[in-house]
Amino acid sequence: MEVRIQREPFDLGAEANAFSERQSGIGAVVIFSGIVRDLPGGELEAMEIEHYPGMTERSVAKIAEEALNRWSLGDVLIIHRYGALKPDEMIMMVATSASHRAEAFQSADFLMDFLKSRAPFWKKEIGGPRTGWVEAKREDEDALDRW
Amino acid sequence: MDVLYFAWMRERIGISREKVETGAVTVRQLVEELSCREPRYAAAFADMDSIRVAIDQELADFDAPLAGVREVAFFPPMTGG
Numbered sequence: 369m370e371v372r373i374q375r376e377p378f379d380l381g382a383e384a385n386a387f388s389e390r391q392s393g394i395g396a397v398v399i400f401s402g403i404v405r406d407l408p409g410g411e412l413e414a415m416e417i418e419h420y421p422g423m424t425e426r427s428v429a430k431i432a433e434e435a436l437n438r439w440s441l442g443d444v445l446i447i448h449r450y451g452a453l454k455p456d457e458m459i460m461m462v463a464t465s466a467s468h469r470a471e472a473f474q475s476a477d478f479l480m481d482f483l484k485s486r487a488p489f490w491k492k493e494i495g496g497p498r499t500g501w502v503e504a505k506r507e508d509e510d511a512l513d514r515w
Numbered sequence: 516m517d518v519l520y521f522a523w524m525r526e527r528i529g530i531s532r533e534k535v536e537t538g539a540v541t542v543r544q545l546v547e548e549l550s551c552r553e554p555r556y557a558a559a560f561a562d563m564d565s566i567r568v569a570i571d572q573e574l575a576d577f578d579a580p581l582a583g584v585r586e587v588a589f590f591p592p593m594t595g596g
Contacts, residue, residue: 402596418522420588423572448595460596480596489595490522501523504592
């Protein structure tokens with residue numbers, strides 16, 4: 369299991385390849401990545417991501433450990449960035465590996481649901497009159513009940 | 516103890532952390548104490564449904580006791596991923 373909370377960009381292809389190559393005896397790898405989505409009309413100048421150093425690392429590691437307990441997984445990798453990101457930049461990625469695809473897909477889905485609502489990150493959209501904090505969605509909180 | 520603020524809590528109060536000497540027994544009492552200080556605190560804590568709290572870097576609820584606690588953080592619902 370590996371968790372990286374970083375300001376720097378990451379290379380999704382290189383990370384995905386390295387993750388896949390270090391697995392053995394597995395049959396499936398699922399990679400998800402989240403990207404900064406522009407506002408309608410291309411108004412987004414930046415997405416500022418704030419986090420809680422210390423708690424972030426701990427809570428993300430806890431979420432990853434929970435996934436490893438629930439499913440029979442080969443490995444989990446989570447990378448999440450903070451700082452000012454431009455539209456189309458990669459915010460984060462998760463990778464899971466398992467013998468079969470169902471476990472890899474389900475655990476990646478689980479990780480995303482919990483990273484969204486239980487890891488201390490906050491997004492602020494910077495872009496003229498639309499500047500403001502992204503509000504948590506009711507459905508994101510409800511999604512946790514699935515698990 | 517150290518009290519930390521993130522996102523719009525930090526912006527409304529105007530600082531990201533401070534040392535607080537308090538006799539508050541629970542988080543809720545601490546919130547009441549802080550809210551009485553100045554209007555900017557009262558404004559930041561006005562809508563308690565929109566605030567989450569972590570005690571020593573673990574999510575907690577507002578009735579949690581503060582005895583022995585080193586760090587309390589207040590912030591809006593998280594928007595990671």
